[in-house]
Amino acid sequence: EAGVTQSPTHLIKTRGQQVTLRCSPISGHTSVYWYQQALGLGLQFLLWYDEGEERNRGNFPPRFSGRQFPNYSSELNVNALELEDSALYLCASSLAVNYGYTFGSGTRLTVV
Amino acid sequence: AQSVTQLGSHVSVSEGALVLLRCNYSSSVPPYLFWYVQYPNQGLQLLLKYTTGATLVKGINGFEAEFKKSETSFHLTKPSAHMSDAAEYFCAVRPTYNQGGKLIFGQGTELSVKP
Numbered sequence: 001e002a003g004v005t006q007s008p009t010h011l012i013k014t015r016g017q018q019v020t021l022r023c024s025p026i027s028g029h030t031s032v033y034w035y036q037q038a039l040g041l042g043l044q045f046l047l048w049y050d051e052g053e054e055r056n057r058g059n060f061p062p063r064f065s066g067r068q069f070p071n072y073s074s075e076l077n078v079n080a081l082e083l084e085d086s087a088l089y090l091c092a093s094s095l096a097v098n099y100g101y102t103f104g105s106g107t108r109l110t111v112v
Numbered sequence: 113a114q115s116v117t118q119l120g121s122h123v124s125v126s127e128g129a130l131v132l133l134r135c136n137y138s139s140s141v142p143p144y145l146f147w148y149v150q151y152p153n154q155g156l157q158l159l160l161k162y163t164t165g166a167t168l169v170k171g172i173n174g175f176e177a178e179f180k181k182s183e184t185s186f187h188l189t190k191p192s193a194h195m196s197d198a199a200e201y202f203c204a205v206r207p208t209y210n211q212g213g214k215l216i217f218g219q220g221t222e223l224s225v226k227p
Contacts (some may be wrong), residue, residue, distance in 0.1 A: 004155075033214060043156075043202065043217040055213055090155055094213075100146045100204075101215055103155035 002027070004104035006091050012110045013081050021076040021107045025093030031055075032074040033094070033101060034066060038087035046089075049074055078109075086111045114139045116205050118218035126226045131175075131190040133221050135203030138184065143205040145186040146215065147177055150200045159201075162186065173197070198225045 005024045013019050025032050034046040045058035049068035057064075063079040072093075078085055088108050092101035119134040137143060144163045148156040160171025167179040177188045186203060203218040 031213065042219045045214045045216075048213050050213065058214075092156075100148075100158045100161050100206075101156075102158070103148075105155040108153075 004091055004093050004102050006089075006104035006107050008107060009105065010108045010110075012112060014112055015081055015083060017081050018077065018079045019081060019109060021078075021089050021091075021109070022073065023076070023091030023093075023104060024073045025091075026095075026102055029093035029095050029102070030072055031094045032068055032072065033092045034074070034076050035090045035092070036060075036087045037090055037106070038084070041087075043090070047076065081111045083111050085109065114143060114205055114207055114216055116203050116216055116218035118201075118203050118221050120221055121219065122222045122224065124224040124226060125193045127195055128192050131188070131193045131197065131223065133188040133201050133203075133223065135177075135186045135188065135218060136184055137186065137203075137205045139205065139207065141207075142179070142181055143207050145177075145179060146204040146206070147171065147175070147186070147188050148202045148204060148217075149173075150202065150220075152199075156202060159188070193223075193225045195225050195227065198223055 007022045031050040036044045048056040066076040068074045088106045090106045092103045115138045117136045146161045147159040150156045160169045162169045162179045170176045175190045200220045200222045202220045204215040
């Protein structure tokens with residue numbers, strides 16, 4: 001069974017640019033979660049998608065957005081990049097509330 | 113709101129020694145509880161989870177954790193540390209009621225294993 005896949009693995013962008021990160025969940029998982037892991041800040045919840053709908057979002061500005069497609073894959077978009085957006089962005093999928101997440105390997109975003 | 117506290121951001125043990133990583137949660141009802149491990153430049157891997165039933169949970173790589181409701185704790189242990197256990201460990205809770213479906217993570221504990 002394929003795990004959660006994220007692309008790209010690494011990305012370097014300039015301040016002010018826009019970026020799109022992609023995530024494919026495990027087959028059969030309908031929920032996708034996005035987390036930001038910045039140095040020294042732990043894992044911060046960004047977004048939760050389920051059945052194509054945004055169900056919850058963390059305390060991030062509106063320039064962080066995303067969507068979930070009918071095949072349950074997901075995109076995370078970040079507009080007007082700032083230096084502090086440099087982080088590892090982790091996507092996870094889940095089958096049900098009493099299951100843990102299965103994480104992808106992440107996308108390392110560097111903003112210069 | 114639920115929260116998770118991991119005591120000690122860094123823990124160092126000798127190879128072969130007991131590993132004990134502490135996790136306490138705040139919740140009015142017992143949540144689902146998880147431990148994850150993260151190796152450098154990788155995503156998180158599920159070590160073990162507690163949902164219902166037996167309070168002593170066994171996971172992968174010889175780790176186990178015990179849910180203690182009276183202490184609101186879910187400490188992670190391994191009897192004998194191995195060099196390959198060096199990594200960052202995260203405790204997480206997920207409310208049994210719907211709080212946005214998200215996992216709430218502790219700040220992580222970095223485990224070092226000395227030869």
